[in-house]
Amino acid sequence: xxxxxEQQAREQLIDLAAQFYDQFELGEIPHMDVPTRTKSNxxxxxxxxxxxxxxxxxxxxxxxxxxxxxxxxxxxxxEFLSDQLEQDRSSTLRELYYLSESWDNENAQFNDxxxxxxxxxxxxxxxGATREDFHMRPEESGATIMGPLFLREQTRRGExxxxxxxDVGEGGYQIPNNPDxxxxxxxxxxxxxxxxxxxxxxxxxENGFDEEYGALIVHLKGQPARATRRITKRLHDExxxxxxxxxxxxxxxxxxxxxxxxxxxKSAHLSEYLATPEAQYIxxxxxxxxxxxxxxxxxxxxxxxxxxxxxxxxxxxTDYWEExxxxxxxxxxxxxxxxxxxxxxxxxxxxYLPERLEAMGVL
Amino acid sequence: xxxxxEQQAREQLIDLAAQFYDQFELGEIPHMDVPTRTKSNxxxxxxxxxxxxxxxxxxxxxxxxxxxxxxxxxxxxxEFLSDQLEQDRSSTLRELYYLSESWDNENAQFNDxxxxxxxxxxxxxxxGATREDFHMRPEESGATIMGPLFLREQTRRGExxxxxxxDVGEGGYQIPNNPDxxxxxxxxxxxxxxxxxxxxxxxxxENGFDEEYGALIVHLKGQPARATRRITKRLHDExxxxxxxxxxxxxxxxxxxxxxxxxxxKSAHLSEYLATPEAQYIxxxxxxxxxxxxxxxxxxxxxxxxxxxxxxxxxxxTDYWEExxxxxxxxxxxxxxxxxxxxxxxxxxxxYLPERLEAMGVL
Numbered sequence: 001x002x003x004x005x006e007q008q009a010r011e012q013l014i015d016l017a018a019q020f021y022d023q024f025e026l027g028e029i030p031h032m033d034v035p036t037r038t039k040s041n042x043x044x045x046x047x048x049x050x051x052x053x054x055x056x057x058x059x060x061x062x063x064x065x066x067x068x069x070x071x072x073x074x075x076x077x078x079e080f081l082s083d084q085l086e087q088d089r090s091s092t093l094r095e096l097y098y099l100s101e102s103w104d105n106e107n108a109q110f111n112d113x114x115x116x117x118x119x120x121x122x123x124x125x126x127x128g129a130t131r132e133d134f135h136m137r138p139e140e141s142g143a144t145i146m147g148p149l150f151l152r153e154q155t156r157r158g159e160x161x162x163x164x165x166x167d168v169g170e171g172g173y174q175i176p177n178n179p180d181x182x183x184x185x186x187x188x189x190x191x192x193x194x195x196x197x198x199x200x201x202x203x204x205x206e207n208g209f210d211e212e213y214g215a216l217i218v219h220l221k222g223q224p225a226r227a228t229r230r231i232t233k234r235l236h237d238e239x240x241x242x243x244x245x246x247x248x249x250x251x252x253x254x255x256x257x258x259x260x261x262x263x264x265x266k267s268a269h270l271s272e273y274l275a276t277p278e279a280q281y282i283x284x285x286x287x288x289x290x291x292x293x294x295x296x297x298x299x300x301x302x303x304x305x306x307x308x309x310x311x312x313x314x315x316x317x318t319d320y321w322e323e324x325x326x327x328x329x330x331x332x333x334x335x336x337x338x339x340x341x342x343x344x345x346x347x348x349x350x351x352y353l354p355e356r357l358e359a360m361g362v363l
Numbered sequence: 364x365x366x367x368x369e370q371q372a373r374e375q376l377i378d379l380a381a382q383f384y385d386q387f388e389l390g391e392i393p394h395m396d397v398p399t400r401t402k403s404n405x406x407x408x409x410x411x412x413x414x415x416x417x418x419x420x421x422x423x424x425x426x427x428x429x430x431x432x433x434x435x436x437x438x439x440x441x442e443f444l445s446d447q448l449e450q451d452r453s454s455t456l457r458e459l460y461y462l463s464e465s466w467d468n469e470n471a472q473f474n475d476x477x478x479x480x481x482x483x484x485x486x487x488x489x490x491g492a493t494r495e496d497f498h499m500r501p502e503e504s505g506a507t508i509m510g511p512l513f514l515r516e517q518t519r520r521g522e523x524x525x526x527x528x529x530d531v532g533e534g535g536y537q538i539p540n541n542p543d544x545x546x547x548x549x550x551x552x553x554x555x556x557x558x559x560x561x562x563x564x565x566x567x568x569e570n571g572f573d574e575e576y577g578a579l580i581v582h583l584k585g586q587p588a589r590a591t592r593r594i595t596k597r598l599h600d601e602x603x604x605x606x607x608x609x610x611x612x613x614x615x616x617x618x619x620x621x622x623x624x625x626x627x628x629k630s631a632h633l634s635e636y637l638a639t640p641e642a643q644y645i646x647x648x649x650x651x652x653x654x655x656x657x658x659x660x661x662x663x664x665x666x667x668x669x670x671x672x673x674x675x676x677x678x679x680x681t682d683y684w685e686e687x688x689x690x691x692x693x694x695x696x697x698x699x700x701x702x703x704x705x706x707x708x709x710x711x712x713x714x715y716l717p718e719r720l721e722a723m724g725v726l
Contacts, residue, residue, distance in 0.1 A: 090569060092562040095704040101658055102705055141507075141561045141582075144537055153532040156569060160532050167530065169516040169523050170544070174507055174534030177565060181533070198504045199455040202540060206453060206519060221504075295464055341458040342465055 005180065009133035010085040013078045016127060020075065030071055031061035034122050035269070042268050044314065049278075050271035051262060051315075053125075060122070069107050070119075076100070076108040077119055081134045088156075090135035090178075093117055125269045132178045132230075142175030142227030146205050147216035149235075150186040161185070164216075170205060172219070179231040187239050190214035191362050193353075194232060194279070196222065196247035196256055200337040200348070207349040213363070220247075223256055229274040232260060236276050242362050243276050246353075249284030249294075250334040251306035254316070254325075257281045262315045282356050286328035289335045292352065295342050296333035303334060368543065372496035373448040376441045379489060383438065393434055394424035397485050398632070405631050407677065412641075413634035414625060414678075416488075423485070432470050433482075439463070439471040440482055444497045451519075453498035453541075456480055488632045495541045495593075505538030505590030509568050510579035512598075513549040524548070527579075533568060535582070542594040550602050553577035554725050556716075557595060557642070559585065559610035559619055563700045563711070570712040576726070583610075586619055592637045595623060599639050605725050606639050609716075612647030612657075613697040614669035617679070617688075620644045625678045645719050649691035652698045655715065658705050659696035666697060 020030040035041065035053035045052045062068035080099070084091060091099070097116040100109045110116040124131055131138070149164045153176060164173040176182070193215045195201045201219040204210065210217050218232055236243045245260055247253035263275040289296055299307070307325050310316045316325065328334070340348040357363040383393040398404065398416035408415045425431040443462070447454060454462070460479040463472045473479040487494055494501070512527040516539060527536040539545070556578045558564045564582040567573065573580050581595055599606045608623055610616035626638040652659055662670070670688050673679045679688065691697070703711040720726040 089708070090565075091704070091708055092565065092701065094562055094699070094701045095566070095708060098658055098702050098704040099708065102707060137562070137565055139560070139562050141534065141565075141584075144504075155533045156571075157528070157574075160530070162530070162532060165520070167523070167525070169525060169537065170518045170539040171504065171537030174532065174537045176533040197502070199457055199500070199502050202453075202455070202500055202504075203458070208519075211520075219504075295461055336457070338455065338457045339461050341454070341461040344465060345452070345454055345458060345462065 005129070005133045006085050006135065009127060009129035010082055012127035012129055013082050013123065013134075016123070017075060017078050020071065029061055029063050031059050031063075032071065032074065032122070032126060033057045033059050034125055037125075037266070037268075048272060050275050051268045052271060053268050072105065072108050073100075073110065073115075074119060074123070076103050076105070077116070077123065081123075081136075084135050088135075090137050092137050092139055093120060093131075094139060096120070096136065121267075121269075130270065130273050132180060132226075135178075137177040138226050140225040141177060142179065142225045142231065143219040143221040144172035144174055144201075145216060145218050145231070146172035146201075147210040148188040148214055149184065149216055152183045152185055154181040154183075165210065170202075172205070172217075175227050175231055177227055179227050179234065182231070182234075184235070184238055187216070188214055189216045189235075189239060189241055191241050191357070192216045192218060192232060192235050192243045193282075194218045194220050194224075194243065194245045194260060195337075196220050196245075196253055197337055200246065203338075203345070203348060207346060209349045209353065212349075213354075213357075216241075220245075220256060220260070224260060226270075226274060229260060229263075229276075232279075233274060233276045236278060243279040244282045244357070244360070244362060245279055246282045246337065247284070248334070248336045249286060249289055249328075250336075251303055251310055251325075253284075254281075254310060254321075255306075258313075258315045280360055280362070282353070282360065284335050284337055284339070286324045286331065288352075288356075289331065289333055290327075292340070292343070294335040294339040296335045296339070299328070299332050299334055304329065368492070368496045369448050369498065372490060372492035373445055375490035375492055376445050376486065376497075379486070380438060380441050383434065392424055392426050394422050394426075395434065395437065395485070395489060396420045396422050397488055400488075400629070400631075411635060413638050414631045415634060416631055435468065435471050436463075436473065436478075437482060437486070439466050439468070440479075440486065444486075444499075447498050451498075453500050455500050455502055456483060456494075457502060459483070459499065484630075484632075493633065493636055495543060495589075498541075500540040501589050503588040504540060505542065505588045505594065506582040506584040507535035507537055507564075508579060508581050508594070509535035509564075510573040511551040511577055512547065512579055515546045515548055517544040517546075528573065533565075535568070535580075538590050538594050540590055542590050542597065545594070545597075547598070547601055550579070551577055552579045552598075552602060552604055554604050554720070555579045555581060555595060555598050555606045556645075557581045557583050557587075557606065557608045557623060558700075559583050559608075559616055560700055563609065566701075566704075566708070566711060570709060572712045572716070575712075576717075576720075579604075583608075583619060583623070587623060589637060592623055592626070592639075595642075596637060596639045599641060606642040607645045607720070607723070607725060608642055609645045609700065610647070611697070611699045612649060612652055612691075613699075614666055614673055614688075616647075617644075617673060617684075618669075621676075621678045643723055643725070645716070645723065647698050647700055647702070649687045649694065651715075651719075652694065652696055653690075655703070655706070657698040657702045659698045659702070662691070662695050662697055667692065
């Protein structure tokens with residue numbers, strides 16, 4: 001599965017280099033067309049339920065010294081990535097940037113890491129492959145899973161078969177940087193519960209929520225890493241079970257939900273790979289603050305600004321979010337996940353989550 | 364091992380409550396003496412090679428309404444912790460804060476989380492136990508281990524025996540919040556290598572450095588969590604092998620090293636539990652920047668200030684650190700771990716680390 005992607009990614013990279021070659025042969029100035037990555041060139045794909053780039057493209061052309069240097073760097077990077085895939089090795093974005101210092105052509109060396117990061121994104125978009133297919137590892141590591149899932153991970157040291165309750169410690173199964181090396185062998189899970197904070201993740205595991213309700217508990221660790229979003233999407237698609245997101249009741253946590261469900265505008269080319277538009281928000285909802293009379297903090301000015309800008313954000317333009325955000329602006333309060341402990345340590349697993357999951361039709 | 368600590372912690376908490384009772388009976392105003400936690404009451408313990416509190420104490424007394432409320436909160440907290448230990452449950456500091464809202468005496472409720480955190484620290488110091496012995500989980504989770512180590516973790520769901528190379532995926536073994544639930548069964552490890560960044564940790568694992576050199580690779584993930592420092596100390600003490608710290612070559616990373624080796628002044632009561640004074644710094648050293656001609660960034664003003672304040676910090680008052688810090692101020696440059704990739708992806712595992720480990724007498 002994963003080896004195929006990589007073989008394909010390698011071929012697409014080489015095709016790209018071949019294009020430059022053909023352009024030279026035809027007497028054309030070498031160039032590469034990339035979709036324009038601005039807010040005005042982002043469209044909502046109704047069928048896929050994700051954001052994708054529109055039709056506008058920008059051209060990287062060798063018709064200037066600066067442009068020629070950019071293409072030279074692209075060719076060096078393509079060669080590096082192609083060799084890396086052939087040797088079944090991998091590297092980080094930061095290593096690529098530093099590595100360019102060892103390239104023999106000084107004009108091919110990156111000026112800063114923004115430049116190399118941007119080039120790898122361009123190559124992702126143009127080749128239709130992902131950074132992970134190129135064997136570029138993210139810097140940020142993924143989080144953990146605990147729940148009824150038996151999987152096989154293809155590691156560099158051979159296959160590992162791991163049950164995410166029986167073969168792991170209380171810390172759970174550590175998601176590898178490229179979750180496409182994982183095959184799901186068997187699962188009794190009823191749904192996926194993505195949890196923002198470590199304290200709440202640990203509460204759910206201590207209370208045996210995963211065992212009692214057949215929940216796959218995915219720790220998001222704040223804003224989730226690519227690996228965490230990717231595995232969440234694959235779990236949803238391949239196990240065909242609902243995804244729910246459990247976060248603090250403030251605008252920053254709603255963005256965490258949005259990044260799981262819709263991805264970011266900056267990486268619209270990855271939406272199909274990383275986003276789970278079917279993900280539902282469990283809470284903490286502003287309505288919960290009222291209903292369960294939770295301990296709160298007042299909204300700060302930056303909270304209020306963030307909520308107001310969410311009202312303008314197309315990802316939040318649904319009746320549900322408009323109602324919740326307006327309610328929150330109205331009550332002027334926010335609450336954390338762990339505020340549920342004010343009703344006792346078991347309230348979240350015995351009352352709150354079962355009630356919410358039932359109301360959402362998940363249980 | 365761990366159950367004993369907890370039984371002892373529970374008894375010490377109850378003794379503390381009994382003290383208040385005795386004070387009442389003797390007609391004394393109830394009070395509790397706590398070591399003064401200021402810089403001037405910190406001393407270097409030459410024997411233990413760690414920082415400990417001096418002889419000065421502060422008294423929390425019920426001779427004012429404010430003082431009486433503090434002791435009432437302490438008694439409620441002691442009752443909660445004692446029940447929690449009896450029921451073999453656990454909770455986070457944040458849950459404790461919220462939970463106080465459910466206590467029937469309004470005067471016992473915490474005003475903010477600083478207050479509850481501070482009280483738990485006081486109880487740690489007075490009882491000589493640790494937060495983990497009270498079953499208070501940290502919010503921040505520990506990082507991961509990869510290497511030749513076979514361990515048994517006592518989980519709430521039974522024992523798990525895990526080999527940290529053979530039974531884990533590429534992400535490694537996730538350190539639980541309380542590493543004292545772990546027993547080390549067997550290990551061929553020659554030394555421990557604590558690594559600051561995820562990108563470098565992954566490079567070492569990909570290159571099989573743990574297998575080739577018998578290294579236990581502990582990912583620090585920046586400033587290490589308590590669980591990570593605790594397990595590092597236990598690995599050092601129980602396996603009787605050297606600890607080395609591999610970080611970026613800048614003042615913030617030297618602080619990461621110092622937190623592994625010496626702990627922080629704020630938590631001097633935990634030094635014996637968390638600090639590994641034998642830990643050695645591998646690099647990136649300022650001397651490496653010169654010797655290996657690494658790609659660098661110029662020191663910022665805040666870097667320079669941090670280096671200058673390290674020269675005043677007793678934890679850095681050794682010939683080694685003075686020389687390195689002065690060299691760095693002199694060259695005005697810093698370099699990241701991953702800058703070693705400018706010499707090729709294998710330079711770190713084939714050249715840099717073997718040379719450094721040999722120079723340090725570890726290999």
